[in-house]
Structure formats: C-alpha cells, structure tokens
Amino acid sequence: MIRYILLRIMVTNSLFLDYFTSADNVASVCGKVMQRGERIVIEDIETSSIFAGTPSLTVMREDGVRAIQSTPMLSRTGKLLGILTTQWNFPYSPNEHDLWRLDLLARQAADMIEQARSEEALNNSKQRLIADLNAMTRLHKIGTLFVRESNLEPVLVEIVDAAIAISDADFGNIQLLDPESSELKIVASRGFPKWWLDFWNSVSEGNGTCGTALGCNERVIVEDIEQSPIFVGTPALEIQLKAGIRAVQSTPIVSRSGRLLGMFSTHYKKTT
Numbered sequence: 001m002i003r004y005i006l007l008r009i010m011v012t013n014s015l016f017l018d019y020f021t022s023a024d025n026v027a028s029v030c031g032k033v034m035q036r037g038e039r040i041v042i043e044d045i046e047t048s049s050i051f052a053g054t055p056s057l058t059v060m061r062e063d064g065v066r067a068i069q070s071t072p073m074l075s076r077t078g079k080l081l082g083i084l085t086t087q088w089n090f091p092y093s094p095n096e097h098d099l100w101r102l103d104l105l106a107r108q109a110a111d112m113i114e115q116a117r118s119e120e121a122l123n124n125s126k127q128r129l130i131a132d133l134n135a136m137t138r139l140h141k142i143g144t145l146f147v148r149e150s151n152l153e154p155v156l157v158e159i160v161d162a163a164i165a166i167s168d169a170d171f172g173n174i175q176l177l178d179p180e181s182s183e184l185k186i187v188a189s190r191g192f193p194k195w196w197l198d199f200w201n202s203v204s205e206g207n208g209t210c211g212t213a214l215g216c217n218e219r220v221i222v223e224d225i226e227q228s229p230i231f232v233g234t235p236a237l238e239i240q241l242k243a244g245i246r247a248v249q250s251t252p253i254v255s256r257s258g259r260l261l262g263m264f265s266t267h268y269k270k271t272t
Helices: 015-017 029-036 054-062 094-147 153-167 192-198 208-216 237-242
Strands: 003-009 041-042 067-074 079-087 171-177 184-190 218-224 247-254 262-268
Touching: 029 041, 029 067, 029 079, 067 094, 067 237, 079 094, 153 171, 153 184, 153 262, 184 218, 184 262, 192 237, 208 218, 208 262
Parallel strands: 003 079
Antiparallel strands: 041 067, 067 079, 171 184, 171 262, 218 247, 247 262
C-alpha cells in the first residue's frame, strides 16, 4: 500500500484526509498514478472519467477541490516510494514550469525518504548486532556457570533469564520430562506467581502449549491464547489471562541423540 503526501493551497478537512488516507479502495488520482507509474493531471474533476459517479467526487466537492495533479516520487532505481499531490479550488492546468518544480520537489522528497529508510535500516542492524553480542555474552556466562556449579538449577534459571531478554519476553520457564510419569515438571522459572506455577507444575501430553509441543515433539507458537484452540474452553485459558499472558511459545529440549529431555517456554503479555 502506497501512502501519499498531500500538499494543499487551502485547509483540508478531516473527512477528506480520512477518506483519501489510502489510495487502494477509492477512486483517486494517486491510485491511477500507482497503476501507470507516471504523473496525472486533472484540470477539472467535474469532467474527469476517474471520478464520475463515485463517492470520491462528492468528497472533493464538499472540500472545494476542482483540479488535481499527482506526481510519483521515485527512488534512484525507479522504485515507487510515494506520491506528491497538489490540488486547487478552481479548474487549473499547471504549466511546464510548474511541473518542472513539482518534479524537483518529488525528487528531493524521494531522496529524503530513501536516506531516512537507510538510516533506519542501519540503526535496526546495529540494534540486532548489539542483541546478538548480548546473547553471546549470556551464553558464555551460562557455559562458565555450568562449569563452576555442581547444581543444575542456577544454570537453568540463567538460561530462562537469557531467553527472556533475547526474545523480549515477559515470563519464562524450563520443564524437564519425568521418565516415570511422562509429565513435564517445572525446574526453573522467572516472573510467574506461585499459583500459576502450581497449576502448570505437572503437564501431560496435549495440555497447554508445552503439552501440545510434547505430543508433536516440535515447537508450538500461540500468537493469541484467546483465539487458540489449545486454550479456548479450558481452565488453562483463565489461568493464563489471570497471569497477564497473551502469547506463548514452547520449544522441545532434545539431547544430541534425539531424546526429548524437556520443554523450554517463553510467555508474552502482548499478542505476537
């Protein structure tokens, strides 16, 4: 969807802006420009086939629009970035000098858009690099902690903390598979109240996201628990909502030989 820049020589009301916010589903000059890839000039909307018999004509009449031009803003490689539109409250045909200046403005606007997007992409790349470095630092810390500690629990808690930070989650836990009961038992967690931990302390195959992942032996992602068949109509839904959980993922923990050892889950307050 292409958004377009609207430059007016008069005040534009909110109805006009709301109606023409998107060029996808209404009769508009900018929509035609998107199709053709070149400038379009409408000297008088009353005689234009683009608007004849459409709601767009009524909206423009109410706002006092009579003439329009829309110029594509193209990247240096020819990619359409947006549309620069100017309008008049009387029938008008811009001359060659006017159109030359509009081309110049469109070129400058396209350059600015490309520069802004490049800077945003660079910033995003830097942020990803920082996140990756932080993740590597945490993994190194976990490795050294495992060497120092004879007890596995502190290591698992550190893994949960690292996972929450890396995935921008709000809660997390690790469950190990009890070979006798074939149930998942929570051995490390962060952020959950005790009543939540009590409810999920022992999970059998098919229950919740972790139990579903246990049954299919692959990662399960629930983007919105209120819409998921895993939770709808179950007591687990109320428990999750009470804890503020809206999304969750569960990933099986598998040994090098392929044996399922447990489950690693992260939970989110927002839908993903």
